[in-house]
Each structure stands twice: as structure tokens, then as C-alpha cells.
Amino acid sequence: MSELSATAPVGAAEPTGDASARGLRGSIGVVGIVFLVVAAAAPLTAVGGALPVMLAIGNGAGSPMAYVVATVVLLLFSVGYAAMSRHVVDAGAFYAYVSKGLGTPVGVGAAGLALLTYTAIQAAIYGLAGATAQGLVVQYGGPDLPWWVWSLVLMAAVGLLGYRNIDVGAKVLGIVLTLEIGVITVVAVAVLAQGGADGIDVRSFTPSEFFSGAPGISIMFAVASFIGFEATAIYGEEARNPRRTVPLATYAAVVLIGAFYAVASWAIVLAFGSDGVVAAARADTAGLVFTAAAEYVSPVIAEVMLVLLLTSLFAALLAFHNAISRYLFALGRQGMAPGVLGRTHGRHTSPHVGSLAQTASAFVVVAVFAAAGSDPVLQLFTWMSGMATVSILLLMVLTSVAVLAFFAHSRVDRRIWHTRVAPALGTAGLLGVVGLVLANFTTLISGSTALATVLLAVIVAAFGVGVVVALTRSPGRAPTRSSGG
Template sequence: MTETPERTGVSEASGLRGSIGVTGIVFLVIAAAAPLTAIGGALPVMIAAGNGAGAPMAYIVAAAVLLVFSVGYAAMSSHMVDTGAFYAYVQTGLGRETGLGAAALALLTYTAIQAAIYGLAASTIHDLVVSYGGPDIAWWIWALVLVAIVGTLGYRSIDLGAKVLAVLLVLEIGIILVLSGAVLVQGGSTGIDVVSFTPSSFFSGSPGIALMFAIASFIGFEATAIYGEEARNPTRTVPKATYAAVILIGLVYAVSSWAVVLAYGSADVAAAAVGDTAGLTFGAAATYLGDVWAEVMVFMLVTSLFAALLAFHNAIGRYVFALARQGAAPAKLARTHPRHGSPHFGSLFQSASAVVVVGVFAAAGTDPVLQLFTWMSGLATVSILLLMVLTGVAITAFFARSGVDTRLWHTRIAPVLGCVGLLVITGLVLDNFTLLIGGSSVLAGLLLGIIVVVFVGGVVTARTTGNRRSNDATS
């Protein structure tokens, strides 16, 4: 007997519309990962403060854990289609209260990471404009310009957003591959070696820090399920897109980070990263491709950040839509645009929330990179890890209870192994969390406390709305 996929709460009137396939969804997911931002921004920090030449292996370890986790995730996607993704999976497996707690974590994660990227993108644009003799405009004005552009595209059909991201992503990955190819063809600084992928290199220094940044670079990979309602044949598209996204992101990260290591030499790259953390990758581009290519790469960093902003905006809009459709948010947010089939009110809500977060940091006079980007990305990393652990538990519970799939590896072993791997990474992240957000233990405690409060708030909301529904039914 063939199991009919469950569309939790979906009706013809409230469903999203779109026709994206595997390739379109993979573009949306990889855009959220922002490969050039990871290689140009996170990788140098991983090398300098983490495990030096062993940093590329951290990407492989992170990809392996997420790939195992994705086995159960993809298997469950064959039995339900819902734009709530993690939240919908947790609710189906562990109940409405835990599900809404997970939804609150998801909104916190994506709102935080998007705010972080607005800060980094605005600062990058500001510095770029000034370096070319342009006006010295406050960073938050550039952030608001980005909010307006992203909000306009997010308001429209997902098909339009996917096309924009496809173009930007091809260019972004293209320049990363060109740099990697140039380094490998020219033999690097001291020749080609595989030191980066040896156990001794991976476990040198502080591998926990490298692994922490590596897993953060994958945030957004679960968006394959978020777009299920807007995909062609979602029960086949979502699993394929999930595996493809994790594998492609992992390969791009591993190869390109290895190339950057070889560009300076396995023995010398750590010192080079400490000496010029921000310019490490761009310095490699200047050496192996020329100054013009290095300048192009700086511009491509801006488009990489923009692509990530659009991808996360789309994800948040759909989470808000899913919550409203379940009665946990104002009903107006569950409406879809009559022409575009998009969650347009959810998109507007997300644009407004981005303005609020950016406005608060701007009014406080904080630095867009040292405070906004660092604090919010650290918050998002812990939140998404906890959310994935909850999802892994929910997947295991769902298959154990429903019996709709009896494959042992897909429904028992892989989900459990994925949870164990994620718990280990979560422990490493928490152990290094103070360092991640700038070294303040008080601030670290405050940010971790926000995660707890947000999750509890989601649970309380579920109980409150549940009791209200019960009272309405009996009155």
C-alpha cells in the first residue's frame, strides 16, 4: 500500500504555489549557505583560531554528520509535505507543544542569521563604496536598502527568487572553482599535499572551533523541505534536493578550503591567517589569479551575502506562513498572494522584523560586524543545532509510532547516529561559545538564555492557543 504524503493543515485556499524542481531548491539552499562568504570569511578564522591546515577536514566531518541526519529527514519528507520543515517534523513526531517550541527556535535562528548577514553585507558595501571614492554613508542605510530589495523579491513568486539566486550562485561558485583550479594547476606554494585531510592535522590546535564554524556554514540546508509545497512532485524532489545540497556544499567547501591552504602551504597557512585574517582568501586570489580577479571576488562577496539574505528571507516568510496556518500567529499571515502564490504577508512581516533588529543595533551605536554579525551568528548556530537535535528525535519517534517505513537504516540507525553527531558538535560549540561571540561570558549567558526563553515561549503559546481552541469547541 502506498502511503499518501501528509500536508499538515494545507488546504487549496491556503497552500503555496510554485513549480521549482530539484535544481531550483538546491540553488535556494546553497545560496543560504553563501559559499564565498564561508570561504572568504569563516575559513580564515577557522585556520587562525582553530586547527590550521586541518580546517578543510572540519567541513567534511560536518557534511558527514548532516548527511547521516538527512537520511531520516529525507525519509520523513516522503510521508509529509509542509512548508514548516523542522517545525512541522517536530510537531508531527513529538506533539504540538514541542513543535511550536521548535518553530520559535526556527524563527529565532533565521531572524538572527539574517540580521547578522545584513550587518556584514552593509559593512562590506560601505567599505567597498568608500574605497572607490564614494560617499561615506552610515552602514545601516545600506542595510535598509538591502531590506527593500530583498523584501521586493521575497514578495513575489518563489520561481523569480530561484532564478535570481541561480544566476548569482553560478557566478559565486564559478569564481571559487576558478581560484581552486588556479592554485591546484600552479601547484600551490610548496606543492600539492593532503595534509589537511589527515587525522593529526584535523585534531591539532582547536578542532572544536573549526567544527563550530563549519557547521554554521551549513545553516539553511533543511530549506529543501521548506519549499516542498512549491515544488514539483515534492515527495521525490525534497529527498533528492536534500542529499544533493549537503553533498555539493560539502564538496565545494572541502575543495576550495583545501586550495586556500595549499595557496600558502600547509606549514605556513596558520601564520598567514593570523597575520591577515580578513584578507587571506582574497590574497590568494591576487597571487594566483591577479589583482583584477581579487577585486572581482570582493564584489562577488556582496552578491553572495545578498543571495543568502534572499534565501533566508524566503525561509522565514514560509515559517511565519506555516505558524499562522496552524493558528499560532495572526491568520492574515497565512494568506497567499492571489497572483504570485507567495506568502506575501509573511514576507512583509519578515522585512519589518529585519528593520527592527537592524534599527536596534544601529541606535545602540554597535559595530555591524563585531557586534551585530558576531552575536547574531553565534546565537543562530546554537539555536539551529538544538533544533536539528529535536528534529532527529522527532523523526525517530514518528517512524517508531507510525510504522509507515520499516527500513532499519533510514528510520532507526541513521536518525540516532545523526542525533549523536549533532549532540557532540553542540557540546563543542557550547564549550567555545564565549569565544564565538567575542569573549564575554555575561553576554554568552544572556544569548543562551534568549534561546531557552524563546523555546519555552513557543511551548506556552501552544498550550494557550490549545486551551483556547478547547474552550471554543465546548462553548
């Protein structure tokens, strides 16, 4: 086997000296990685924010089936992805996989897409989180400060945790995630136990309901809700026994996220009735899920959910921060970015320079939107999350093709289903989703055709810059770990 480790990243020269000092270290297991991945998916944000939009302008009561379809596509993708994780262990994940399968130029282009994806989605969440915090503080009698003040407070907390060892962040996310999943579960169980508005039915999972309205819009929101599941491989270097941990975490994360969303969304449909949920969602898109919580459980649980929405957003911010800093680390270590980014902290063994750089870039994006007087939700969140959705889908298509290419020319794994059939089906499914998203992209960003063109051009430019960088730079030797305090 040609396994690649932290000390021999894809495309890098063989290091010299103390190899162990050059990689990330940690003891995170399957459960910890799954926490990081599901936290990035932000369950309460998806159920409380994205689902009502799917119900209102997508395929209505058929929205739960969109999560099932997305889960099947991503599971097919994950088969090859997990198989390749046994041979490539690198903090760059998608970037490392594409480099190994399709060559370094395309791989660094993929890294450009990855950095754009996670930078954009994190900036989007800073806008939504800032607006959410502002509303909560005012609601409970606090000062009415601008949304960006709260975004900066959250940024400081995320930066502090991201600077430290991944085990610290995983523990924080574990607590937050348990609370938000718990409260959604309570609401879902209460709705099902009380029979919903018109009794229990499974119309949401029938073909007729799924293909009603605009299923393409629901599919793209469903796929967007999975952004961040790549983290299973990103944390491979910091995992116990990554050859076993990463595949298990990948399958567990996709199945758990998909099943949770499907059941939770079905419960919300039943709360208002399959015939009445569309009208209810259109009448009160922002408050739909909280109204269901107040009616079927208690007004107190609705208040708790509002607070947990903010902690859900914080968990997602921390997860994406960790992903970006590790991409920067992988690029710096390989010589495709300034070498200082490839340094690990002397005590925390974290990519601390990449973490600081990521905090700085997030500050710049948020500051630009704040200075322009932009709306944190309608503009910052909507535009950036829309661009991130297209970017991550293209990145996954590249990765899926790279998996096929890698196993075709390496022959290190001869399992037909894992290395050929499932990756090919996953690629076809992803291409179908890309088509749906592009067809509805203007709706996704709630903007004009001109704005959609600009954002899509940024995605193409991010990939192009990565290719140019790869063609003009020589892979560098892995840098030594710093001894920062």
C-alpha cells in the same frame, strides 16, 4: 501512508472550501531548491570570511577536514529527514516534523527556535552586508554613508523579491550563486594547477592535522556554514513532485556544499602551504583568500571577488527571508500565530504577509543595533550568528529525535537504515557538535561569559514561548488566500 500536504498541515483542522487556495504554489525543481539552499550557505562568505578564522584560531591546516566531518554528520541526519519528507509536506519543515514526531507543544517550541535562528542569522548578515557595501562604495569613489543605510537598501530589495513567487527569487539566486561558485572554483583550480606554495599534499585530511589546535572551533564554523539547508523541505509545497524533489535536493545540497567547502578550503591551505597557512591567516585574516586570488590568478579576480562577496551576502539574505516568511505562514495557517500570516497572495501565491512581517522584524533588529552605535561586524554579525548556530543545532537535534519517534510509532516506513540507524547516528553526531559549540561559545561570539549567558537564555526563552503558545492556543482552520495586488 499518512502524507501531510499544504492543505492539511500538521495539527491543523481539516479545511473546507477551495483547498488549493490555501497552500503555496510554485514549479520549482531539484536544481532550483538546491540553488536556494546553497545560496543560504553563502559559499563566498564562508570561504572568504569563516575559513580564515578557522585557519587562524581553529585547527589550522586541518580545517578542510572539519567540513568533511560536518558533511558526514549532516548526511546521517539527512537520511531520516529525507525519509520523513515523503510523509510530511509543509512550509514549516523542522517545525512540522517535530510536531508530528514529538507533539504540537514541542513542535511550536521548535518553531520558536527556527524563527530565532533565521531572524538572528539574517540580522547578522545585514550587518556584514552593510559594512561590506559601505567599504566597496567608498573604495570606488562613492559617498561614505553609514553602514545601516546600505543595510536598508538591501532590505528593500530582499523584501521586494520575497513578496513575489518563489520562482522569481530562485532565478535571481541562480545567477548570483553561479558567479560566486565560479570565481572560487577559478581560484582553487589555479592554486592546484600551480602546485600551491610548497607542492600538493593531503595533510589537511589526516587525523594528526585535524586534531591539532582547536578542532572544536573549526567544527562549529563548518556546521554554521551549512545553516539553511533545511530549505529543501521548506519549499516542498512549491516544488514539482515534492516526494521525489525534496529527498534528492537534500542529499544534493549537503554533498555539494560539503565537497565544495572541503576542496576550496584545501586549495587555500595549499596556496600558503600547510606549514605557513596559520601564520598567514593570523597576519591577514580578512584578506587571506583575496590575497591568494590576486597571487594565483590576478588582482582583477580579487576585485571581482570583493564585489561578489556582497552579492553572496544578498543571496543569503533572500534565502533566509524566504525561510522565515514560510515559517510564519505555516504557524499562521495552523492557528499558532495570527491567521493573517497564513494568507497567500492572490497572484503570486506567496506568503506575502509573512514576508512583510519578516521585513519589519529585520528592520527593528538592525535599527536597534544602529541606534546603539554598535559595530556591524564585531557585534551585530558576531553575536547574532553565534546565537543562530547554537539555535539551529538544537533544532536539528529535536528534529532528529522526532524522526526516530515518528517512524517508531507510525510504522509507515520499515527501512531500518533510513528510519532508525542513520537518524540515531545523526543524533549522536549532532549532540557531539552541540557540546563542542557550547564549550567554545564565548569564543564564537567574541564576547564575555555574561553575554554568552544572555544569548543562550534567549534561545531557551524562544523555545519556551513556543511551548506556551501551543498550550494556550487551539489549532485554527487554514485561512483562505487573499487577493492582494
